[in-house]
Amino acid sequence: MDSASNPYGFGSHERADWAADLDVKVGEPAEYIYFVGCAASFDERNQKVARSTISLLKEAGLDVGILGMQEGCSGDPARRAGNEFLFQMLAETNMMTFQELGVKRIVASCPHCFHTLGKEYGDYGGDELEVFHHSEILAKLQEEGKLPQVEKNDRSVTFHDPCYLGRIGGVMEEPRSVIGGVDVETENHGQDSFCCGAGGAQMWMEEDADKRVNVIRAAELAETGCDTVAVGCPFCSIMVKDGLDAVGAEMEVMDVAEILWEQIVSRDADIHEQYQKK
Numbered sequence: 001m002d003s004a005s006n007p008y009g010f011g012s013h014e015r016a017d018w019a020a021d022l023d024v025k026v027g028e029p030a031e032y033i034y035f036v037g038c039a040a041s042f043d044e045r046n047q048k049v050a051r052s053t054i055s056l057l058k059e060a061g062l063d064v065g066i067l068g069m070q071e072g073c074s075g076d077p078a079r080r081a082g083n084e085f086l087f088q089m090l091a092e093t094n095m096m097t098f099q100e101l102g103v104k105r106i107v108a109s110c111p112h113c114f115h116t117l118g119k120e121y122g123d124y125g126g127d128e129l130e131v132f133h134h135s136e137i138l139a140k141l142q143e144e145g146k147l148p149q150v151e152k153n154d155r156s157v158t159f160h161d162p163c164y165l166g167r168i169g170g171v172m173e174e175p176r177s178v179i180g181g182v183d184v185e186t187e188n189h190g191q192d193s194f195c196c197g198a199g200g201a202q203m204w205m206e207e208d209a210d211k212r213v214n215v216i217r218a219a220e221l222a223e224t225g226c227d228t229v230a231v232g233c234p235f236c237s238i239m240v241k242d243g244l245d246a247v248g249a250e251m252e253v254m255d256v257a258e259i260l261w262e263q264i265v266s267r268d269a270d271i272h273e274q275y276q277k278k
Contacts, residue, residue, distance in 0.1 A: 005072035005090065006038040016068035018047035024054055025065030032057065032064040032137075033103045035117060037110035038073050039234035045241075046234040052261035053109050053134050059264060060146040062137075064107070070097045076112040079120070091124045099125070109134040109257065111164035111233045133165055135175035135232050135256050142178065150180035150263055156226040157259075158184050160217070160240055161193035162233035175232045178256045184224040194220060197243070198235035218243025221251065228252045230259060 005012060016026050018041065034057065040050035057064045075090035094117075097103075106129060108114040118131030141147040159175060159182045166172045172190050176182050188194040197213030218240060221229050229244070229251050231237045241253045254262075 005093075006042065007073065007077050008038060008042040010042045012069040012072075015041045015071055016066060018050055019054065019066060022051065022054060024058070026068040027070050027101075028065050029101050029103075030063050030065035032062055032105045032107055033098075033101070034064055034066050034134075035074070035106050035108045035110075035113055036066055036071060037108060037113045037234065039238075040109060041071070043234065043238070046237060046255075049109055049234060049237070049255040049257055052255065052257040053107070056138060056141075056147060056257055056261055056264075057107065060141040062141075067097060067101075070101075072097075074110075074113040074116040075120075076116045079116070088124075091121055091126075095121060095124045095126055098129070104128070105130045105132070107132050107134050107137050109232070109234070109255070111162045111169060112235070115164040115169055133169065133171050133174070133232065135165075135178050136171060138257065138260060139174040139177045147260065148263065150178070150260055152180055155228050156183040157228045157230050158182055158186060158221060158224040158226040159189070159230045159232075160186070160196065160221060160236055161189055162231070162236045163193070163195050165232055166193050167191055175230070175256045179230050179259045182230070184226055186220045186224055188220060196233075196236040196239040198239045212243070212246070214239040214243035215246045216243075218247050218249060222247055222249035226251065228254060228259075230254055230256050232256050 004010060034054055036050050040046040072090050072093050075087040078090060079087040106117055111133060114131060114133045138147060142149055157179060161172060194217045195213055196217055229240055231240060231253060237253055237255060244251050
């Protein structure tokens with residue numbers, strides 16, 4: 001974190017590699033900046049979420065860009081792990097970048113970034129920032145007719161509420177709206193949802209408990225009988241998938257942006273080919 005500005009240890013020059021073949025502004029002023037976050041920048045599975053998100057925003061006609069190598073970790077893992085000094089350094093550096101590019105509106109597909117940028121950057125000059133979770137923007141664009149509604153098919157879907165999005169952030173209806181509603185809710189959902197096990201920087205630590213939190217949550221999700229778990233957080237995606245594997249449940253885990261983008265690309269083979277390209 002100290003040297004690479006991300007918990008994965010990759011170089012900053014690799015932050016925008018996932019978007020190398022996409023026509024997207026990098027390090028340039030734009031009406032909306034998509035703050036990709038460390039997971040979607042460096043984790044191969046979550047890079048597909050970033051590709052879906054930026055593609056949807058562009059499909060809707062938004063003037064959107066990414067920061068590329070100028071983006072640093074929001075500082076969430078550092079602060080949750082107790083390294084306040086590192087958090088302050090990361091926050092100040094990111095705010096300097098925002099100010100240089102005139103950033104006013106930020107879209108984040110990571111609820112940890114969404115919360116940290118929107119609620120904890122005030123002391124560093126971020127009071128005027130408008131920070132949105134990607135589900136909020138996507139739902140709004142659907143309402144405006146700039147993106148299609150998700151049509152129901154044979155897929156049955158449940159939704160896992162990320163802690164920083166639902167219980168803490170109060171964003172619960174938008175992600176469900178983006179995917180056209182939920183077929184079956186888990187026993188614990190919405191304000192009473194159950195953590196995936198990654199919170200409090202636990203994503204980067206070994207869990208000593210007899211039964212892992214993500215396994216407990218995965219069992220709840222499996223009980224719905226659905227074939228797909230929709231998520232709105234990169235860490236939840238990883239933890240839920242690992243938990244489902246542990247309990248032997250054959251459920252697909254997809255971000256809400258992926259579900260919406262899948263519907264669009266299914267109508268256009270050329271776009272689908274670009275999305276799959278690596």
